[in-house]
Amino acid sequence: MVLFTESQLPQNALPYLVNKKFKENKFNKDACRQADTVPLPMGSGMIRLSFLLLFHAAIARPPRSNDENGLLGHSLYLPETDMMTEIPLEGLYNSDYIAESCIRESNRDTSTKETIYFRSTKEVYTTLARTTAVDEELAADQVLKASLDAVAGDISAKTTESLTGYSIEMTAERLSRGISADCLSDFSFSSGFMNDFQSLPRVYSNNNRYVFFEKYLRFLKTRGTHFIKSVTFGASVRHYSFGKASQSFSQNDFRIKSCIKLAELAKTTVDELDIKDCRGVTAEDTARVNKMAISSRVVIRGGTLDSRINLLFTPTDDKIRTFLDAGYWEVVPISYTMVEIWELLKIKFFGTPNYARAKNLEDYFKGVLMFECSQIVINGYIMQRYVRSTWSSDDRPSYECQLRSQGCMDDGDCHYRVVPAECSCHGPSCIEHKREARTDGSVKVVPYAWRSERETRWGCRGGNPLPTTCGCEYPAQFTKVWPKE
Numbered sequence: 001m002v003l004f005t006e007s008q009l010p011q012n013a014l015p016y017l018v019n020k021k022f023k024e025n026k027f028n029k030d031a032c033r034q035a036d037t038v039p040l041p042m043g044s045g046m047i048r049l050s051f052l053l054l055f056h057a058a059i060a061r062p063p064r065s066n067d068e069n070g071l072l073g074h075s076l077y078l079p080e081t082d083m084m085t086e087i088p089l090e091g092l093y094n095s096d097y098i099a100e101s102c103i104r105e106s107n108r109d110t111s112t113k114e115t116i117y118f119r120s121t122k123e124v125y126t127t128l129a130r131t132t133a134v135d136e137e138l139a140a141d142q143v144l145k146a147s148l149d150a151v152a153g154d155i156s157a158k159t160t161e162s163l164t165g166y167s168i169e170m171t172a173e174r175l176s177r178g179i180s181a182d183c184l185s186d187f188s189f190s191s192g193f194m195n196d197f198q199s200l201p202r203v204y205s206n207n208n209r210y211v212f213f214e215k216y217l218r219f220l221k222t223r224g225t226h227f228i229k230s231v232t233f234g235a236s237v238r239h240y241s242f243g244k245a246s247q248s249f250s251q252n253d254f255r256i257k258s259c260i261k262l263a264e265l266a267k268t269t270v271d272e273l274d275i276k277d278c279r280g281v282t283a284e285d286t287a288r289v290n291k292m293a294i295s296s297r298v299v300i301r302g303g304t305l306d307s308r309i310n311l312l313f314t315p316t317d318d319k320i321r322t323f324l325d326a327g328y329w330e331v332v333p334i335s336y337t338m339v340e341i342w343e344l345l346k347i348k349f350f351g352t353p354n355y356a357r358a359k360n361l362e363d364y365f366k367g368v369l370m371f372e373c374s375q376i377v378i379n380g381y382i383m384q385r386y387v388r389s390t391w392s393s394d395d396r397p398s399y400e401c402q403l404r405s406q407g408c409m410d411d412g413d414c415h416y417r418v419v420p421a422e423c424s425c426h427g428p429s430c431i432e433h434k435r436e437a438r439t440d441g442s443v444k445v446v447p448y449a450w451r452s453e454r455e456t457r458w459g460c461r462g463g464n465p466l467p468t469t470c471g472c473e474y475p476a477q478f479t480k481v482w483p484k485e
Helices: 011-024 029-035 049-059 120-132 140-154 183-186 191-198 206-223 251-264 283-290 305-313 316-325 339-350 354-370
Strands: 036-040 045-051 075-077 103-119 161-181 226-244 294-304 331-339 376-378 382-386 398-402 412-416 422-425 430-437 443-449 460-462 471-472 478-482
Touching: 045 294, 103 120, 120 140, 120 331, 140 161, 140 226, 140 294, 161 316, 161 331, 161 478, 183 251, 183 339, 191 206, 191 339, 191 354, 226 251, 226 316, 226 339, 226 443, 251 283, 251 294, 251 305, 251 382, 294 331, 305 316, 305 331, 305 443, 331 339, 339 354, 376 443, 382 443, 398 443, 412 471, 422 471, 443 478
Parallel strands: none
Antiparallel strands: 036 045, 075 226, 103 161, 161 226, 226 294, 226 331, 376 382, 382 398, 398 478, 412 422, 422 460, 430 443, 460 471
């Protein structure tokens, strides 16, 4: 279910919807909330469907009447932005004015239907990155998980394993508006934006890392990581279903779940739906899939208010076509394409002192936030660090994440054992690694200190069978782990 706030609904939508549903002349939010929850079985637990939230799913607030460009020229902080359910309608405005000569309008007049099977969480991220023009290097948990959590719910938010999923997407695009390449390459940022940008420290050192990180993080959160360079207007209907990859759900399971969701919206049964994709779904199929822990959500964007209402209460093939057709007449945003804000800044300030700040932004986001390369200190020893690379300069900075290799650093942590006759390492300087899997398929190597005396660990040298000394055989050195070559 799409979670919209009441402020995002057109002012005349709530009375109309509530009158239609409850035959009342006055909208009583408390009464609606009391009557709107229906428990339904889902796996071993229960889900609660809210009518109030369900009809919010069909209502996307149109852009302001005096702003026909949607969020064109605004920015978003992508790690905290939902890009898969409701389209963002508020952004970070970093320009006082975009010249009309910079805006390019293109008539689209296209209608498409597409089904996508996601074999992993990584495929969900990659698909989202491609459709929004986000750098595919950023198709990772740290950047796009907020979007997946919003559309998949607890199945995504409360698991550390990869998901599989399925989407049915029907889209009618009327037109798009974008900023020309020439204007993007020398974009006119506001004076406030430039003051914030030029106040960022140019040179990084270990001594100023806390101030450096804090200022760059604040800038990204207040000014955004991604700049909206084009807006597409029209109408779209998307059905999403997701489940844990370990459950091995089939594409057909997900398709049936989407049909069940549509039937819930229409207050009917699947076999009574007049939707081609749902024909042939039996009561046995419905009963079987209802026991599966699969999340399902319908996302509706654009169109007219009347068509959204009609589609909400009686979803049929005809109503879907009517809704999509309405997208040609209403200028309502349904999708964005974006560019990383540091890319705009690197182009704009190439060859100037500000180029270093733009490059710092990029490497801080990718290295510290995405790769999670904050400094790690265990037992007084630095285990992980973010440092300038050997070829870095003040004008053209570059960075790397270094991880201390496995081994030991203090001969005092090497101890002789009689059985077996050898030296073993256990203590605060005995460094080992563990691998932590992420839901996007990547693996993060994390250091820790080995302190157990119950097991023999490698890393110490000594005589056999009676050593005169025990000491560190493999001093733990730093090795580069980011960026990958």
